[in-house]
Amino acid sequence: MAGPGAEASPTTFTVNSTADPGDGTCDATECTLREAIAAANANAGTDTIDFDIPGTGPRTIQPASALPDITDPVTIDGYTQPGATPNTNPPGSGSNAVLRIELDGTNAGANANGLTITAGNSTVKGLVINRFAGTGSGVLLQTNGGNVIEGNYIGTDVNGTADLGNTSWGVYISGARSNTIGGTAAGAGNVISGNDGYGVYIAGSGASENQVQGNYIGTDKNGTSALGNSSVGVYIYLPSGNTIGGTTAEARNVISGNAYGVFISGSGTSGNQVQGNYIGTDVTGTAALGNSNTGVFIYDAPSNTIGGRAAGTGNVISGNGSVGVYITRSGSTGNQVQGNLIGTDKDGISALGNASHGVLIEWGPTLNTIGGTAAGAGNTIAHNGGDGARVLGASATGNTTRGNSIHSNSGKGIENINGGNTELAPPTITGFGSVMGTACPNCTVDVYSDDEDEGRVYEGSTTANGAGNWSFGGSLDGPNITATATDSGGNTSEFSAPVAYSPPIPVGGIARLPDASASSARSYTALAGLAAAAVVALTAAAWYARRRWLG
Numbered sequence: 001m002a003g004p005g006a007e008a009s010p011t012t013f014t015v016n017s018t019a020d021p022g023d024g025t026c027d028a029t030e031c032t033l034r035e036a037i038a039a040a041n042a043n044a045g046t047d048t049i050d051f052d053i054p055g056t057g058p059r060t061i062q063p064a065s066a067l068p069d070i071t072d073p074v075t076i077d078g079y080t081q082p083g084a085t086p087n088t089n090p091p092g093s094g095s096n097a098v099l100r101i102e103l104d105g106t107n108a109g110a111n112a113n114g115l116t117i118t119a120g121n122s123t124v125k126g127l128v129i130n131r132f133a134g135t136g137s138g139v140l141l142q143t144n145g146g147n148v149i150e151g152n153y154i155g156t157d158v159n160g161t162a163d164l165g166n167t168s169w170g171v172y173i174s175g176a177r178s179n180t181i182g183g184t185a186a187g188a189g190n191v192i193s194g195n196d197g198y199g200v201y202i203a204g205s206g207a208s209e210n211q212v213q214g215n216y217i218g219t220d221k222n223g224t225s226a227l228g229n230s231s232v233g234v235y236i237y238l239p240s241g242n243t244i245g246g247t248t249a250e251a252r253n254v255i256s257g258n259a260y261g262v263f264i265s266g267s268g269t270s271g272n273q274v275q276g277n278y279i280g281t282d283v284t285g286t287a288a289l290g291n292s293n294t295g296v297f298i299y300d301a302p303s304n305t306i307g308g309r310a311a312g313t314g315n316v317i318s319g320n321g322s323v324g325v326y327i328t329r330s331g332s333t334g335n336q337v338q339g340n341l342i343g344t345d346k347d348g349i350s351a352l353g354n355a356s357h358g359v360l361i362e363w364g365p366t367l368n369t370i371g372g373t374a375a376g377a378g379n380t381i382a383h384n385g386g387d388g389a390r391v392l393g394a395s396a397t398g399n400t401t402r403g404n405s406i407h408s409n410s411g412k413g414i415e416n417i418n419g420g421n422t423e424l425a426p427p428t429i430t431g432f433g434s435v436m437g438t439a440c441p442n443c444t445v446d447v448y449s450d451d452e453d454e455g456r457v458y459e460g461s462t463t464a465n466g467a468g469n470w471s472f473g474g475s476l477d478g479p480n481i482t483a484t485a486t487d488s489g490g491n492t493s494e495f496s497a498p499v500a501y502s503p504p505i506p507v508g509g510i511a512r513l514p515d516a517s518a519s520s521a522r523s524y525t526a527l528a529g530l531a532a533a534a535v536v537a538l539t540a541a542a543w544y545a546r547r548r549w550l551g
Contacts, residue, residue, distance in 0.1 A: 011045075018053055041070065049074060050077055059100060060104050067108075069117070072119050097126075102129075105133060113139070113172075130157070132166045138170045145176040181212045197231050222283070246276050256282065260294050270303040276313055280316075306337045309374055318343050322354065325359045328362055336372075339376050342381045342382075353383035353409075357387045384409045384410065390416075399421055399490065401492040407455065424491045426439075429482075450482055
């Protein structure tokens with residue numbers, strides 16, 4: 001014991017019994033987890049709670065009531081139990097961790113949490129935390145932040161393969177900031193699965209600058225089988241500035257097998273970033289392990305970023321049971337969806353479509369951006385069961401879709417309906433020399449190549465003049481050319497009718513015709529122009545006939 005006025009030194013308390021509550025004293029004869037927490041709370045400084053419980057195999061602690069809140073910083077290290085080892089597999093290979101301390105909430109009573117940490121600056125690792133009931137969480141972080149929750153199984157059995165979920169949340173961050181759930185170091189990622197509510201819940205305006213990295217959220221420890229949280233994998237409600245994932249393989253979360261992957265909600269929920277994750281696939285990024293509803297859902301929340309332009313920021317959002325990215329309600333303004341693969345596997349080529357639309361914007365969102373023309377901004381939106389990108393409703397305006405690779409979707413590449421994006425008329429393509437056509441006056445025209453009627457390859461952009469005429473002189477891949485228009489309000493049209501690309505006849509070739517006089521050359525050029533116009537008209541007619549036949 002420290003004398004009066006002296007600072008106590010950080011101490012290690014070793015749990016050597018599965019009993020609860022114990023006789024009230026943590027000593028070599030008996031030290032329960034409850035007693036160790038109480039002793040650490042009473043001792044100033046960052047203490048350590050280790051484990052050395054006799055017996056082989058996993059040792060289960062069943063608290064008879066809620067454990068004491070952790071009010072003084074502590075490290076609780078389940079890996080100190082003999083036989084326990086952290087994960088050593090590289091990213092994308094599942095977890096080989098062996099956990100030997102299970103915290104089972106069956107007898108803890110309604111609404112008890114596995115661990116409640118108010119002290120901040122604490123670490124919990126190497127535990128299995130399951131079966132806490134009512135509104136209880138596996139781990140609740142509140143008041144003070146700077147906590148690290150790493151290398152745990154939260155909501156599963158000791159093998160990380162069976163559902164023994166906590167009734168409400170796996171990890172609940174309530175108003176606390178700068179916490180790390182998982183991490184990028186070897187063995188830091190958690191398995192947070194099987195919980196009856198949310199896997200990770202970040203709530204309250206003060207819950208900012210938290211990082212959720214390197215976890216399996218909704219899968220088993222191997223990342224290959226669904227073990228979903230019944231509602232949402234990661235739910236962000238009201239805070240700003242949180243990061244889900246990151247730019248490296250070590251930071252990537254696999255968020256799959258849940259009802260929803262990532263849910264961002266609330267008028268103050270802004271500036272959050274969802275980066276580099278696999279949302280709806282297995283750990284390899286090549287097989288569907290979909291969230292049964294939506295991959296990423298933004299509800300009444302402004303200015304969040306899904307993906308990004310920098311290397312490694314894009315997510316794979318594929319294989320989900322409904323929409324890939326869903327943005328809804330009038331408060332959802334200024335969100336950016338950039339650099340993602342939506343409907344393909346991690347290679348950006350192989351089909352792994354979401355069952356419905358790739359991106360759906362409806363019921364009031366404004367000024368959201370899907371893609372962009374800067375390097376790295378464009379998404380690949382392909383192989384989805386509905387439209388590539390759909391904007392629905394007269395109040396959903398100013399939503400810009402530019403610079404993406406959109407192709408091979410079951411519906412349209414881009415569809416604006418019921419007044420969405422003012423149902424801005426798409427451009428027409430009227431000929432080639434340079435590509436030329438008409439569009440809304442002074443609108444930006446983006447030109448694409450595709451093998452059907454969408455926009456697989458973004459070729460570049462130009463601007464229509466005040467009369468609506470435009471031309472584009474860049475290189476083209478074909479075999480078809482399409483275009484979109486974007487007006488000054490940010491509304492992007494659907495793709496134009498596709499036109500088969502016919503490279504222009506070189507002028508020099510005409511000039512070298514054996515019998516070419518000035519008049520015959522002009523006549524030949526005029527005939528070539530008429531032929532090109534006929535090709536354009538016939539191709540457009542065939543496109544509209546095909547659409548009508550398909551219903």
